[in-house]
């Protein structure tokens with residue numbers, strides 16, 4: 170787009186026309202050029218929701234959880250990615266492998282032998298991985314959030330949660346209730362409603 174900032178007169182190559190919409194800030198805009206371009210542009214091929222949920226699904230594939238791979242993404246109102254996370258084991262010192270130290274089992278008798286005591290959920294990892302404030306941001310995740318993640322979501326200042334798949338256990342219902350009490354908008358993303 171050819172935009173002339175300020176009032177430049179006597180420019181022979183451009184048919185300049187004063188813009189009424191920009192309150193004179195840009196001075197003159199070549200609107201013929203803009204109109205021609207818009208004629209050839211259709212709607213965006215995919216929505217932002219689908220874009221972000223697809224990225225959640227991709228990053229979830231980094232998880233070594235053999236049962237459920239979860240990916241989370243935090244974006245701001247300018248459609249910029251602030252952070253990513255997936256469900257994984259806590260960091261360990263250099264030279265050690267956290268996936269060999271911590272178990273991915275879920276049905277062992279002792280709590281120490283099951284993943285639940287150790288794994289860091291995707292949503293919490295995304296919040297902790299952020300290098301700037303997530304206040305006012307939206308969190309996308311390919312499953313609904315447990316009570317522990319919802320605590321972190323609420324306290325971090327995230328304002329909206331979009332999830333895709335729904336797990337029906339009390340910890341998810343508790344999480345949903347806490348989000349509601351905190352005034353955090355929660356939306357179920359349905360991929361089949363995409364154009």
Ligand SMILES: [Zn+2]
Nearest residue numbers: 290314315318
């Ligand atoms: Zn969680």
